[in-house]
Amino acid sequence: MINLETIQAAHDRIRSHIHRTPILTNRTINERSGVEIYFKPENFQKIGAFKARGGLNAILQLSEQERYYGRSLGPVTTHSSGNHAQAVAFAARQVGTKAYIVMPRTAPQVKKDAVLGYGAEVIECEPTLEAREAGVQEIIEQTGAVLIHPFDDDRVIAGQATAAKELIEDVDFDLFFDVIMAPVGGGGLLSGTALATHYLSPRTKVIAAEPEGAADAVLSFKSGKVEKAPYIKTIADGLMTSLSERTLGYIREHVTDILTVSDAEIIAAMRLIWERMKIIIEPSCAVPLAALLKNKDQFAGQKVGIILTGGNVDLGKLPF
Amino acid sequence: MINLETIQAAHDRIRSHIHRTPILTNRTINERSGVEIYFKPENFQKIGAFKARGGLNAILQLSEQERYYGRSLGPVTTHSSGNHAQAVAFAARQVGTKAYIVMPRTAPQVKKDAVLGYGAEVIECEPTLEAREAGVQEIIEQTGAVLIHPFDDDRVIAGQATAAKELIEDVDFDLFFDVIMAPVGGGGLLSGTALATHYLSPRTKVIAAEPEGAADAVLSFKSGKVEKAPYIKTIADGLMTSLSERTLGYIREHVTDILTVSDAEIIAAMRLIWERMKIIIEPSCAVPLAALLKNKDQFAGQKVGIILTGGNVDLGKLPF
Numbered sequence: 001m002i003n004l005e006t007i008q009a010a011h012d013r014i015r016s017h018i019h020r021t022p023i024l025t026n027r028t029i030n031e032r033s034g035v036e037i038y039f040k041p042e043n044f045q046k047i048g049a050f051k052a053r054g055g056l057n058a059i060l061q062l063s064e065q066e067r068y069y070g071r072s073l074g075p076v077t078t079h080s081s082g083n084h085a086q087a088v089a090f091a092a093r094q095v096g097t098k099a100y101i102v103m104p105r106t107a108p109q110v111k112k113d114a115v116l117g118y119g120a121e122v123i124e125c126e127p128t129l130e131a132r133e134a135g136v137q138e139i140i141e142q143t144g145a146v147l148i149h150p151f152d153d154d155r156v157i158a159g160q161a162t163a164a165k166e167l168i169e170d171v172d173f174d175l176f177f178d179v180i181m182a183p184v185g186g187g188g189l190l191s192g193t194a195l196a197t198h199y200l201s202p203r204t205k206v207i208a209a210e211p212e213g214a215a216d217a218v219l220s221f222k223s224g225k226v227e228k229a230p231y232i233k234t235i236a237d238g239l240m241t242s243l244s245e246r247t248l249g250y251i252r253e254h255v256t257d258i259l260t261v262s263d264a265e266i267i268a269a270m271r272l273i274w275e276r277m278k279i280i281i282e283p284s285c286a287v288p289l290a291a292l293l294k295n296k297d298q299f300a301g302q303k304v305g306i307i308l309t310g311g312n313v314d315l316g317k318l319p320f
Numbered sequence: 321m322i323n324l325e326t327i328q329a330a331h332d333r334i335r336s337h338i339h340r341t342p343i344l345t346n347r348t349i350n351e352r353s354g355v356e357i358y359f360k361p362e363n364f365q366k367i368g369a370f371k372a373r374g375g376l377n378a379i380l381q382l383s384e385q386e387r388y389y390g391r392s393l394g395p396v397t398t399h400s401s402g403n404h405a406q407a408v409a410f411a412a413r414q415v416g417t418k419a420y421i422v423m424p425r426t427a428p429q430v431k432k433d434a435v436l437g438y439g440a441e442v443i444e445c446e447p448t449l450e451a452r453e454a455g456v457q458e459i460i461e462q463t464g465a466v467l468i469h470p471f472d473d474d475r476v477i478a479g480q481a482t483a484a485k486e487l488i489e490d491v492d493f494d495l496f497f498d499v500i501m502a503p504v505g506g507g508g509l510l511s512g513t514a515l516a517t518h519y520l521s522p523r524t525k526v527i528a529a530e531p532e533g534a535a536d537a538v539l540s541f542k543s544g545k546v547e548k549a550p551y552i553k554t555i556a557d558g559l560m561t562s563l564s565e566r567t568l569g570y571i572r573e574h575v576t577d578i579l580t581v582s583d584a585e586i587i588a589a590m591r592l593i594w595e596r597m598k599i600i601i602e603p604s605c606a607v608p609l610a611a612l613l614k615n616k617d618q619f620a621g622q623k624v625g626i627i628l629t630g631g632n633v634d635l636g637k638l639p640f
Binding site: 022041043044048110271274275278279280281311315316318320 | 342361363364368430591594595598599600601631635636638640
């Protein structure tokens with residue numbers, strides 16, 4: 001159960017290890033959308049993505065528990081196509097323990113290099129969920145490593161919640177957000193965002209955005225059970241995973257709607273942010289702005305916070 | 321003659337029209353270079369480049385003078401391959417006057433579009449200095465427009481000086497910079513940077529950086545007269561112009577050295593900034609970091625300020 005104190009404790013725990021990313025606004029994008037948008041650029045976060053928050057909160061908490069029993073934390077492991085891999089590698093280095101990261105061999109080289117740069121070991125596998133889970137299972141059996149799941153873990157979700165917490169705290173006190181938006185993949189960030197918003201700014205709606213080419217969350221949100229996407233084909237490589245029972249529960253309780261966008265709409269929104277804001281964001285990150293621009297009328301005149309999730313793109317494979 | 325009061329007055333004049341851009345640091349780049357670098361990211365400035373400062377200072381000052389005589393400012397004009405064009409168009413809009421901008425037909429489309437977006441008129445010409453100057457001459461004869469030169473103008477130079485002024489003011493008071501670096505094209509930014517540093521932090525050296533493929537300034541700096549580059553071929557499209565007598569004078573007086581770098585070194589430095597800092601900078605902007613990385617030993621352990629000049633790149637034509 002994640003309550004306000006859980007999120008506050010997570011923030012206190014990770015604060016000295018992370019950047020308090022700024023709030024950015026852009027006049028052109030506001031004019032073009034007719035919406036007053038406040039961006040939280042987590043591409044400037046440690047490891048280049050918000051996932052540093054969740055990984056740190058889980059691993060620091062484990063480390064505290066072990067210390068309580070007079071032990072030091074053993075190895076940790078996870079499987080991830082990208083940013084969560086770096087998050088676990090980075091957090092493990094912060095507490096001085098070993099990380100084994102199972103990554104699909106198709107993950108961008110820049111992400112593999114970054115994981116290696118944090119001193120973790122990379123184990124490559126086939127790019128299927130089954131192969132990833134089997135890889136992690138093998139590591140656990142061989143090394144006794146503790147699994148840090150990318151999203152199906154309340155410690156991770158409470159860590160991700162701190163991004164929305166900062167967004168709400170740092171924007172002018174008199175202003176309350178009509179809406180806060182986040183993309184949805186496995187639902188860790190979205191759950192955290194929805195919980196933080198529920199406790200800290202209860203009048204604010206949380207609206208998620210998802211690629212049409214990985215549209216599982218919108219189906220699960222409607223049916224109430226964890227559904228598979230009809231097909232998986234999207235440039236938003238961070239959003240291909242399905243929800244878990246846990247994240248679906250938080251999302252059904254605290255999220256107002258999930259909007260879907262095409263890859264062309266994602267690329268256009270990404271390009272708009274690159275060209276006008278001069279910041280590098282990954283495709284997954286452009287999904288909420290794409291959804292806002294597609295549904296301008298719905299947001300007209302509102303104050304909207306958008307979490308920009310990360311900036312780890314392979315510059316050799318840009319969609320422009 | 322530009323003194324401390326001139327620069328202070330320029331800053332007061334333009335302050336409400338510009339962003340006070342932040343100071344950025346990056347641990348990886350510091351570790352890799354062995355230098356403590358403070359970046360001043362003028363890619364986040366209005367129009368996406370520091371040139372907003374000089375254009376505004378010149379045009380606001382003209383407008384004040386005309387108001388003193390009870391007149392309103394007539395049209396303004398300039399020729400520019402890029403950012404100065406946008407600066408004049410933007411500044412003209414701020415004072416409510418018309419701008420005619422002569423641009424080489426080879427200038428990036430994104431820069432032409434931006435100029436048009438500020439309500440200025442674009443007149444295309446052949447990509448030679450002669451054609452550009454002839455184009456401006458024709459505009460002046462037809463419309464009585466006032467020329468705002470990209471760099472051979474003390475008002476423009478005093479405006480550009482405010483970037484270094486902010487850099488010096490905003491970095492910890494106890495810290496004094498060993499070196500401040502800027503790229504050199506026509507020498508407007510470099511002159512302003514050198515003058516501001518001379519007045520505000522006299523113990524700090526100013527070191528410039530120039531592409532090997534537009535290496536006029538380094539020759540002029542040595543010979544003491546305005547020289548042409550042996551050849552012009554560089555990705556740093558903002559740095560192709562030669563110095564003027566005026567800028568050479570300031571530079572000879574207040575700059576310690578000019579270092580040159582190859583296009584490969586520029587692209588590597590640009591990529592490093594994109595990948596690690598997650599910000600979009602244009603190639604011209606990466607030239608000082610490229611020079612620093614090439615001459616690491618010279619800068620080892622020092623505190624270095626670098627002005628990142630702009631972020632207006634054509635995303636369709638990236639060197640990666």
